[in-house]
Amino acid sequence: MQSKGKIAVLGVSITMLVMWGIITIIPLYWMIIGSFQDSYADASMKISMWPEVWSFEPFSRFFDKTMAWRWLLNSLIVSSILTVTNVFFASLAGYAFAKLHFPGRNAIFWILLMTMMIPTQVTLIPLYILVIDVFNLKDSYMGLILPSIVSVGNIFLMKQYMSTLPTSLIHAARIDACSEFGIFYKIILPMAKPGLSVLAIFSFVFHWNDFFWPLLVTESEAMRTIQVGLAGFKFADTTDFGAIMAGATVASLPMIILFFALQRYFLQGITIGAVKG
Amino acid sequence: MARVVFKNVEKEFVDGNKETFIAVKESNFTIEDKEFVVFVGPSGCGKTTSLRMIAGLEKQTRGDIMIGDRVVNKLHPKDRDIAMVFQDYALYPHMTIRENLSFGLKNLKQPKDVIAKKVKDASEVLGLDHLLDRKPKELSGGQRQRVAVGRAIVRDPQVFLFDEPLSNLDAKLRVQMRVELAELHKRLEATIVYVTHDQIEAMTLGQRIVVMNKGQIQQVASPTDLYQKPENMFVAGFIGSPPMNFIDVIYEHGKVTMEGAQFELPEHCAHALRAYEGKKLVLGIRPEHLFGEDITMGVPDTYALTSTVQVVEQLGSENLVYFRVGERMVTAKLHPDSDARVGQMKKFLLDMSKVHFFDVETEKRIPMKFMSA
Secondary structure, three states: OHHHHHHHHHHHHHHHHHHHHHHHHHHHHHHHHHOOOOOOOOOOOOOOOOOOOOOOHHHHHHHHOOOHHHHHHHHHHHHHHHHHHHHHHHHHHHHHHHHOOOOOHHHHHHHHHHHHOOOHHHHHHHHHHHHHHHOOOOOOHHHHHHHHOOOHHHHHHHHHHHHOOOHHHHHHHHHOOOOHHHHHHHHHHHHOHHHHHHHHHHHHHHHHHOOHHHHHHOOOHHHOOHHHHHHOOEOOOOEOHHHHHHHHHHHHHHHHHHHHHOHHHHHHHHHOOOOOO | OOOEEEEEEEEEEEOOOOOEEEEEEEEEEEEOOOOEEEEEOOOOOOHHHHHHHHHOOOOOOEEEEEEOOEEOOOOOHHHOOEEEEOOOOOOOOOOOHHHHHHHHHHHOOOOHHHHHHHHHHHHHHOOOHHHOOOOHHHOOHHHHHHHHHHHHHHHOOOEEEEEOOOOOOOHHHHHHHHHHHHHHHHHHOOEEEEEEOOHHHHHHHOOEEEEEEOOEEEEEEOHHHHHHOOOEHHHHHHOOOOOOEEEEEEEEOOEEEEOOEEEEOOHHHHHHOHHHOOOEEEEEEOHHHEEEOOOOOOOOOOOEEEEEEEEEEEOOOOEEEEEEEOOEEEEEEEOOOOOOOOOOEEEEEEOHHHOEEEEOOOOEEOOOOOOOO
């Protein structure tokens, strides 16, 4: 009876996972398939699940008729810099909050956590005024980057991760005449690779996909990021779905590459703490 | 190598509710040059905190700590010329064994050839030379332990600090490592401060032992003195396995009365207890100083008590026999050929030359001037 019950549970689990997998994959499949169908040319405006005629026209139109290369470059610059700054500052802050003792540590951490409870929409206007009117950073890389150099969410993530690293290693390094920054750089960072990889992927994907802030601070077409550029990719009376799908496919490539490059660390990172070390 | 001195050292911690907890109370002792001293006590007694204060990983609230001729109160751990072996080994997991061993020396900017020689020497001494290019996760528990010791040896420090280094090893390996550590101490002639909660480890390794409880030093003495002349009931109960038995007695006119027995004390005991006339006392006797009437090992049957055997544990080399005297459960370590059976009414003989008496209020041992112990 027990084994039958187990088989039933396993069967239900597999069915649900397969269904979930299909639900997840269909939009991606449709995006990729859609990018090879020239629905705009035959004026059908339909995207079928399997193209009758394979066409690279949508890709050509996407790159020829827009500043797509520039948008991709902008996204790459902004996302890469923000990934580096987030990993750097969040790991430093996370280490400090998790392992160093200093006056006001808990109070500062709680204040930071409280800022996470304020919805982004509430802070958007003051932030906009600060960046655009006070710092005069409209339509610039600095305007895109400055407000997001490190997020409280990432600090929290790294603090939780750093807490799992054994404190005795820090003490051993301290006795081994290692400087405080040396401990962070030579001992903590190499051990935190899985956590840092997860943070890097999350950061890159978040900033690559970010739409609203780049929409607010960019004005010229040349300063747009890929997401803002894609949204504006319309003609007077119609939408070129094929080209948008081609753009979306191109836009998703860096994320897919990044994930596979860091997959090993990513999987380690998300399972850390789940098993007894 | 160097002496380590604690002068009125205290350590307080403040918890989340702003309440002060005293981890180490007014602590005074001197660890002599080249001495192997073991701190022993139950969890939370302050032994590891004391060690961490010597290392500089914890700052004392009051008092002075000296290593050699220097007061090290304000010195960073790296400037104290100490090396420490941690309970969980604390090996850097991303470095090879060679890198682990040389890490401290590199930080001290020692020349490469000196580092290489020291790593080679230490790895040979500890039998690690074939493991130098492996990572810690590829080693067994015992090998990791050796690497942790090796990392301390290469530093050639004034004082070695060991924080329960054997507690993660299995029983067999622990015995083996214990012997290796004792040999290492002989070879290095080093000052070693060693923390453990295992009294067997303490008794076998320590030249002197510091027994701690609730942040307070209970006694500092050699293993033999701790066993034979415990200062108080805590030390008497903590040192020895199974622990010392305590029996409630009343002393009157040279006699002690307990449940199931009354006997006249030898002259030297009666003399020492004259100030306790008519008072309650605690009689302490170790399990190995109780004998069955069948195998007396030459102990006279003058001092005996009778009770029903509750449990018999046959360990092969000895039988542990449990019986009650009043409210207290008493253990006797009898000869393996002893005829003790559960439910049997049995006479147990006390070796009065090994008996201790403790003051009920202060729990301190009442010294017996003419006792052989």
